[in-house]
Amino acid sequence: MAVSPPSDDQASPAEPGVPRSGVMMMCAAACLVLAASMISGHDTSADASRAQPAASAPQQAASVPHSAAQPVGKHLPRSRPVRLRIPKIWVDAPFTGLSLGPNGQLQPPPGDDTNLVGWHTKGAAPGETGTAVIAGHVDTKTSAAVFANLGQLAKGDVFYVLRADGRTATFRVDSVETFEKDDFPSDRVYDDTPQAQVRLITCAGNYDRSVMDYTDNLVVFAHLV
Template sequence: MGTTPRSPGGQGVIALFTAGAMCTGLWLIGHGAQAQGPPPQPSADQGFGARPPGSRPSAAPAPPPPPLPASRPLRVRVPSVGVDAPLMRLGLDERGSLATPPEEDRNLAGWYENGNTPGTTGTSLIAGHVDTRSGPAVFYNLGSLKKNHTVEVARADGRTAVFSVDAVEVYGGDAFPDKKVYGRAARPELRLITCGGGFNKARQEYLGNVVVFAHLAAVKREPAPRRGTG
């Protein structure tokens, strides 16, 4: 996409990595996508400052839970789009941009381990492929998320951080708002990011990114595993 990755600028602020393997269109639109269709893109109604047509003012939201202590995230679940995937650690590659999950596993996402863990104060990031060479991947349907949908992150401490979606936006590669997406936050916030914004067949790459913005809205305990009866 012509965007040069940059090195991380500190806790909760990571490199813009959209020029890497995340957005190269490994499953080419017009080849395997004829039956499935291109990945959905968010409408303007789901962006910040927009109110979907016909919506009514909602009641005051419940007070958010206090921030959680750091704990390794294990899985990401997005019930409304059928996502239930394990999480791997993501660091930086040799260019100083965020590494990506391996292409061989279509149902795998990654969290930036040098940033905030989901549920702690600040901005945490989970990234995933939109497609791989073999078909749609974990975040293929991310663009169909809507405000107030939930994202769950199961953690190693047995707690699940439940995030409420504030907005879903799409950005072109030349207009990616680094500070808005990666900047520090005073409350626990989450970003889900994948490729989108249309597809350039000639260059075989996506033109931008879909970003989901969410904040911590609830915490629940994972059910304890059942013990055998002998």
């Protein structure tokens, strides 16, 4: 499935002198509009590609919100995520729901709120069997944003998703990896799993002004514990 090229109005990185809290890049966690090759009931689509400004995440089948596979390991019933807490990097942010736009791209969290994360409401909910995707901005033209320090996470770190049903889903990081957008492993990142897993996604690498996009994406792989 084809994806749209970047728009001309994408914001460029903050100018020198603007506080960046250690961040080396700018954009939305879903700066990539990735087609997910989803198994177990999710849509199958194309390769990763550069996306429109501040847009990201996989395209999934709206009619199948979670994995049809037999659950393996710990999992929770479906429930809307309310808040993301990552103590190591001082994240304490509310969630907003993200949906697919007319062009088939997942719409990003609002760009004017630096402390907000989004999840694809038609995909798995965090804690539910399957692969849940959580996207957040790295920074804006003027300040650092919610995932500015996401790259500081390491294997074994934990983070928490507070849910509408009153439960807290605890996730342990399996790996933190950076991928070139031109060679993004969409199957690995977005394929459904029989476990309850989460992907935290943001932009990374160098900012390419010729296409107004970052060269890489940072992905945190984690599972429910």
